[in-house]
Amino acid sequence: MGQEYKVSGHVKQTDGAEVAFANILLYKVSDTSFVKGAASDENGVFYFDNVIHNQYLIRASYIGNYSGYKLVDVNSDLIVDTLFIDSTGQELNEVVVVSKKPTLEQKVDRLVFNIENTALSDSDIWDVLKSTPTVFVKNDGITVKGEGGVQIMINDKKVNLPPEDILNLLSGTSAKGVQSIEVITTPPAKYDAEGGTLINIKMKKNLIAGYNGAVYNRYSQGVFPRQMLGTSHYFKGRQLEASFNYSYTQNKILTNYTDITNFIEDAQITDTWTSDLEVIYRSKKHNTSAFFDYALDDNNTLSFSSIGTFTPSYLTRDFSDTKIQNANNGDTSGFLTLNYAKFEAINAAFYLDYVHKFNDLGSKLGVNSHFTYYDYDKNQALETDFYDGDGATVGENDFSTFNQQQTKLFSVQVDYSSPIGENANFESGIKYALIDSESYIAQEGFDRDQEGIEPTEDGTFFYDEEILAGYASFDANWNNWTMKSGLRAEYTETQGDFSNSTDKIQNHYLELFPTLFLQFNPNRKHRFGASYKRSIIRPSYNKINPFQVFQSNNSVVEGNVNLQPSFKNSVIMSYTYNRDYTFELFYRYHRNVMRLLTFQDNESKLLRFITDNTDRELAYGLDFIYRKEISNSWDTYFLSSYYYGTERFTDILSLQTLDQGLWTLLLQFNNNFTLLEDRSLTASLNYSYVSPIVIGNSRQEYYNEWGISLKKNIWGKKGTITMGLTDIFKQFKLKNTRKYGNQDNISIYRPNGRIFSLGFRYNFGNMKIRDNYKSKETDERDRL
Incomplete structure (x- = not known):
C-alpha cells in the first residue's frame, strides 16, 4: 500500500524516427484529471517516477501532432508500448516545445478553464472571469449559472475585499500570469463554509532557476478612456523563489440609471417620479504584491507574502434630474441633484506560512497566519435645487456627509494531511479568526424642514466578530468510484x-x-456524479453598517444592523457521456437570503434601497453542457440552464409576505480558435443570454451580450498584442420591475458596456521560466 513505481517508454514518429522533446501527459482514467507531465530526451525516451497504483491514460504530442491515448494499469515498474506520433514534419529554424492543456477540463468537483493558450490571457482577470464557462457577470456582480454568493480565490486563498475593490483588483491585474480558472461547485470541507460556489484563480509558477520579467500596457476606450500599466518580476534560486508585481490603473467610466416610481395612495397613483441619473467615476489605483518562498531544507518551507491596494483618488460626479408629474392635473415639477463624492482607501494584507513535510508519502503540516488593515475615508456633498412647472427654482437643500471606516482582520490556521494507503487521503485542520471594525459618520448643513430623506445623526458604529472552525475530510478512489466527503464546524460570536x-x-x-x-x-464513455453541500453567507461589514449613501434628495442606500446570516443547501445529480455531453439536475434551498431590496415609501415619497434578509430562495432545474475540441484549432463550450426560481420576502412597510417565481433560461456559448501555421494568433468569441429572472423583490428582464478578443504573439513570443471588444451590439442593460401591493416602480441600469481595448506586453529575461504569480487572501476579507 502506498508503493510507487516507474513508468517509461519510447516516442517515435510513424516512420520510425525517435521524437526528441515531445510532451507526454499522464491522466487518471477515473476522472481524466491530469497527474504528471514529462518530456522525451534526445533518443525519444521518457519516464515518470513516483507513480502510484492506478489505471492511467498516456498521450504524447509534438508541435500540434498527437499520439493516440494508451491505457495502462500500473501495479509495478512498467515499460509501455511505443507511442507513435504522425510523421508529418515541419522544417523549423528552432524548436519550441509547447504543452497545450485542453481549454476545458471537467474534474471531480470542479470545471477547469485553461486560458494559457487563448486570446484572453493578455486581457485583465476581470475580463477572463466574464468569459469563463458557467460564470455570468452583471452589474459588476458574479453569479454561477444564476446562483449568487460566489467567492473569489487566488491560489486557494480567498480574495476578501469589498465588491468594488474586487472589481478594481481584478480589472487592474493582467491575466498573463493566470494558468486556469476553476469553478468549484462543491467545495471540500477544507475551504471555509462562507459562500457556495468558489472561483479559484490558479496562477503559474517558476519551473527553472533564473530571472525574468515583463512590462505591459492596456488601453481601453468606451465613452471615456481607461488605462492599465504594470510590470512583473520573478526570480528562482536554489532555495529562494520571489516575485514582485505592480500595476497602475486610471479609469473614467460613465453609467446611466433611470428610476420610474408611481407613488400610490388609496390604491390610486398620485404622482409619477422619473429620475434620470448620470454617474461618472474617475479613479486612480495602485496594486502591489510581493512573495518570498524560502526552502529551509527538503522538508521545511517558510513563506512571506504581502498584498497592497492603494486608492489615492476615487471621484464620482452624479447628476440627476427628477421630474414629478401629478396624476390628477398633469402638473410637472421636480428637482436637480448634483452629488460629489471622494473616496480614499488603503488595504494591506500580510501573510506568514510554514509547511513541514513528514515523509515522502505526502504527509504534511501547514501553519498560516494573516493580518489585514483596511482604512477608507468617504466624503459626499449633495446640492439639490427644486423647480416648479415653469422651471423656476423654488427651494434648495445642500448638505455634506463624512464617513470613515477602519477594519482589522487577523486569522491563524493549521492544516494536516496524510495519505491513507494507496488510494485515499485524510485532511483536517482548525482556524481562528478575529475581526475588529469601527465606523464614524457626520453630517453638516441639512435642512430638516425640507421634504426628502433624513440623514443619520452623527454616530459611531463598532462591530467585532470571532470565528472558531474545525474540519475533517476524506477522499478515496476504488475500482471505478471516486468519493470526497467532509464535515466542517464553525462557531461564530458577533457584537x-x-x-x-x-x-x-x-x-x-x-x-x-x-x-x-x-x-x-x-x-470511458459514461460518468455519473452526485454532490451535496451546505454553506453559510455572513453579512458583509459594509452591509451591516447602518450608515447611508445618498443618490439624490429622495433616494438613499441603507445598511442594516439587524442582518442575519443565510444558509444554503445544494444538491446536484449529473451524467456525462463521452466527456463531451453533460446533464445536471440541481436543487437549491437558500434560507435568509441577503438581498438589496428596493422599496417606495408612498407617504414620504422616498425610494429606499435596503439590504435585508428575505425568507428563502428555492430553485430547481436542468443544465445541459456541451464541450468539444472540434479540431486542433477550435474548441467550443455551450451551456443551457433551464430552472424554476422563486423567492419569498416580506414587504418592510405593509409586512405582507409575498412569493414570486419564474422559469428562467440561461445560455452561454464560448469559442476559442488557434490560427496561422505557427499558431501565433488566437481568438475568442463569446455570447451569453439570460431570460427574465426573479431576484429578491424584483423581476429582472432578459439581457444578452456578445464579446470578441484577439491575441498575436510577435518577436518569438517576447511580445504580445491583444485587441478586444465587449458588448459588440450594445445590447446589455438591466431592467428591474417591482409591481405588487403598494409598490409600482422600475429601475433601469445602462452601463457603458461596449469597450474596445488594445494591449501590448513585452517579456524579458530567461524566457524558459514560467510566471510565478502567487496571491493569498483569507476568508473574512470578502466581507469588508
Missing part, C-alpha cells in the same frame, strides 16, 4: 454597538457544514 441606538447587537451560533461528492465511471 455590535451603534451610538444612536440603545440596543446592542449580539449573536452567537454553532453550525455544521457537511459536503459529499460521489462519482462512478463504469467505462
